[in-house]
Every structure is written in structure tokens, then in C-alpha cells.
Amino acid sequence: MKGVLLVNLGSPDSTDPKDVKRYLGEFLMDERVIDVPYWFRSFLVKGIVLNTRPKKSAAAYQKIWWKEGSPLIVLSERLQDKVQAKTELPVALAMRYGNPSIKSGLQELHDKGVTEVLLIPLYPQFAMATTETILVLAEELRKEFFPNMKITDVPAFYNKPEYISALSNSIKDYLSDKEYDHILFSYHGVPERHIRKSDITKSHCKIDGSCCNTPSPAHEFCYRHQCLQTTKNVIEALDLNEENVSTSFQSRLGVDPWLQPYTDRTIVKKAEKDGIKKLAIVTPAFVSDCLETLEEIAMEGKEEFLEAGGEEFHTVPCINDNDEWVAVLSKWIKEFSDS
Missing domain, CATH: 3.40.50.1400 (Rossmann fold)
Known part of the structure; x- marks a missing residue:
């Protein structure tokens, strides 16, 4: 059975x-x-x-x-x-x-x-x-x-078409009546050493800006590549302007280097330096809303954005049920x- x-x-x-x-x-x-x-x-x-x-x-x-x-x-x-x-x-x-x-x-x-x-x-x-x-x-x-x-x-399943369709449609439905200038895809962070430890080739992952875009067997277990590819898949599915989309990583712990850019700093930068007034945030590393999405992003992130000069902050719910x-x-x- x-x-x-x-x-x-x-x-x-x-x-x-x-x-x-x-x-x-x-x-x-x-x-x-x-x-x-x-x-x-x-x-x-x-x-x-x-x-x-x-x-x-x-x-x-x-x-x-x-x-x-x-x-x-x-x-x-x-x-x-x-x-x-x-x-x-x-x-x-x-x-x-x-x-x-x-x-x-x-x-x-x-x-x-x-x-x-x-x-x-x-x-x-x-x-x-x-x-x-x-x-x-x-x-x-x-x-x-x-x-x-x-x-x-x-x-x-980050690259399965049916998952990308469900994720993309949920984003589209939520933002259909919202105004936003930029969409930030925020993924849970991991230490950079985790990326290298998961590299089955033991040589491909250099976290240098190009390795994730260069085809390799390492991508099967590369969290960074899979996050970046998820963003790309949604951009393609929703026909988004790449200039209005970016990716960041949240929830770092300790002093060791974690995947960058960091979400909290990116949120502030978007408001202070890039002049973004209306920001939407998607959290595709999470299937279910949780502390990291409901408190860290929807509460703390919103507060940081508004204090930095932003005006509207939309947290897109996870795909949940x-x-x-x-x-x-x-x-x-x-x-x-x-x-």
C-alpha cells in the first residue's frame, strides 16, 4: 500500500x-x-x-x-x-x-x-x-x-513548470489590484560554505556571479542557483521587466558570510538610494507563511522600508493551501x- x-x-x-x-x-x-x-x-x-x-x-x-x-x-x-x-x-x-x-x-x-x-x-x-x-x-x-x-x-521542484505556474499565478492574483514599482524576491539565506559543501563537482561553485549561470551538474544541489532560477522562471512566466525585479536573502545568523545581497539592507537601499516608493516582496523559499514571512518581512521589513522613505509595502502571501x-x-x- x-x-x-x-x-x-x-x-x-x-x-x-x-x-x-x-x-x-x-x-x-x-x-x-x-x-x-x-x-x-x-x-x-x-x-x-x-x-x-x-x-x-x-x-x-x-x-x-x-x-x-x-x-x-x-x-x-x-x-x-x-x-x-x-x-x-x-x-x-x-x-x-x-x-x-x-x-x-x-x-x-x-x-x-x-x-x-x-x-x-x-x-x-x-x-x-x-x-x-x-x-x-x-x-x-x-x-x-x-x-x-x-x-x-x-x-x-523550483524548475517544474506546474510549480512555477502555481507560484506565478498566486503572485499575479495578489498584486492584480496593488500598485508597485519593484518586486523583490527574498529567499531564506544560508552560509556560503553550505553552497560549497553541496557542490558535487567540488570545483564549480565559486559564488562569483557567473557560476550559477554556467551549466553544471552542481546545480542539482545548489541552493543559490535554484533561488536565482526560480526568480528567472517567474519573470518569464509573468513577462516581468527584469529591471524591476531583484533577488535577496534574509535571516542570516552569526558572523560568517551568508548569501548576499541581504534582504534587510536591500529593502532600505531600494527606498533610500533607488527611490523606490512602492515595493512588493515575494518569499518563494517558503511554501507556507511563517515567522520569517509574517514577522521578519511583513512587519520588520515594512517598518524599515517606510522609515527609509518608502510609501507602500506589499508582502505577497506564500502559496500555502x-x-x-x-x-x-x-x-x-x-x-x-x-x-
Whole structure:
């Protein structure tokens, strides 16, 4: 019997600093998120970050928390329900960090008699700290607890026409009655070393402005290339003027170099130096709206833009449980079901 497991990032169970601390501890202790030796990661996370950041993060979560709970969890559950209504295969939901766990998702499917799982990481672009850590953990859990289960995963779908269509149409629909001078595509940032570590050629990725535009097998796992290509795909799909579109990266952590340009600085620059008065921001690294889109962009980003002289700031919602996106996932599941 076949089944489906949708996997998103995750969220604290509540806005209580204790729950936020527990969530951050699981997230930041992942060796694919902070990829330094364990002793240093433990010192950094347990000795410093978890003693300083939980209260601040809890306050940020409180700003965006819904009555039903975490926006990311609620939106993921809505997506799961809509997808389940489109297929006869059982569809479970899991989070890489927090609840429901990947183990519980696999257990739910196992209890229903599922022996073949289509694992769908809800990330359009591949990255060590997102797709890879999900696949690695799922395989570890399979070997330990579900040895007779077979797992097939959906690879990065940033360049699949049906995904680009769903993303582009959602952007078009939202901005149809809005006025804007520029569209900024903001992707979650990663350390530059992650790009080099993911380079299967061990030589192509130089992050020099040209490597992402030069064909290479490395692009299969290059987050930077896939982000830039997502932007290009949407520009083409919506016939946008390239001069009115740019790409940036948000949510950096620590002092090591991360992918640039940085979103917060770009937002200010667009208003102060480029004279942009009406800015629209799209966040295509996220399938579901979450802290990074609802607070970091829609609240902090808007404040920064207006303070720098901007006048109108539009945050385009993620595709969430958009019907066209549901249809795309249902199509992939049908292909798996028929295989």
C-alpha cells in the first residue's frame, strides 16, 4: 500500500519561551543547520543562543500567532486536508523540528498499512538545512523503526513548470489590484560554505556571479542557483521587466558570510538610494507563511522600508493551501500512485 508524507520546517508548540527554547534547541543543534564540530555547536547553541534568544523569539512568535496556533502548522494542516481530499492514498503531515515529528508521521502511515511512502519536503529549492536534513532523518528512522518501508522522495521542484505556474499565478492574483514599482524576491539565506559543501563537482561553485549561470551538474544541489532560477522562471512566466525585479536573502545568523545581497539592507537601499516608493516582496523559499514571512518581512521589513522613505509595502502571501498548488501536489501523488 502507498501513502504520502508532507514535511515542513516546524514550529514551537506555543509562544511560551520554554517551548520556543525547546524548538530552537532541536533546530540549531542539527549538524546541517549549524555545520560546525559538535563541541562548538553545543557551546554556541546551549551555552549562548538558548540563554539569550528564546525570549526574543517568543515575542516575535506572539506577534504572528493565530488563535488556531502556529501559522505554519495551521497552513500545513489546511494543505494536508485539501490534498487528502484529492487522493485515496493516506496523507500524513510531519515537521522536521517540533510536532508532529517525522517519526510520528511515518508511524501514522505504517499503522494504516503503508509500505511505500512518497516523501514530499515542502521546499522548492534544495538546501542542506532543509531538504537534505529531512531526507537523512527520514532514512535513519526508516532503518531503525520501519525497515520494511520504502521511501521515495520528491526532489527540488523550483524548475517544474506546474510549480512555477502555481507560484506565478498566486503572485499575479495578489498584486492584480496593488500598485508597485519593484518586486523583490527574498529567499531564506544560508552560509556560503553550505553552497560549497553541496557542490558535487567540488570545483564549480565559486559564488562569483557567473557560476550559477554556467551549466553544471552542481546545480542539482545548489541552493543559490535554484533561488536565482526560480526568480528567472517567474519573470518569464509573468513577462516581468527584469529591471524591476531583484533577488535577496534574509535571516542570516552569526558572523560568517551568508548569501548576499541581504534582504534587510536591500529593502532600505531600494527606498533610500533607488527611490523606490512602492515595493512588493515575494518569499518563494517558503511554501507556507511563517515567522520569517509574517514577522521578519511583513512587519520588520515594512517598518524599515517606510522609515527609509518608502510609501507602500506589499508582502505577497506564500502559496500555502492555494488550490492550484494543491492540484500540483495531487498530480505528483497520482503519478506516484500509478507507478
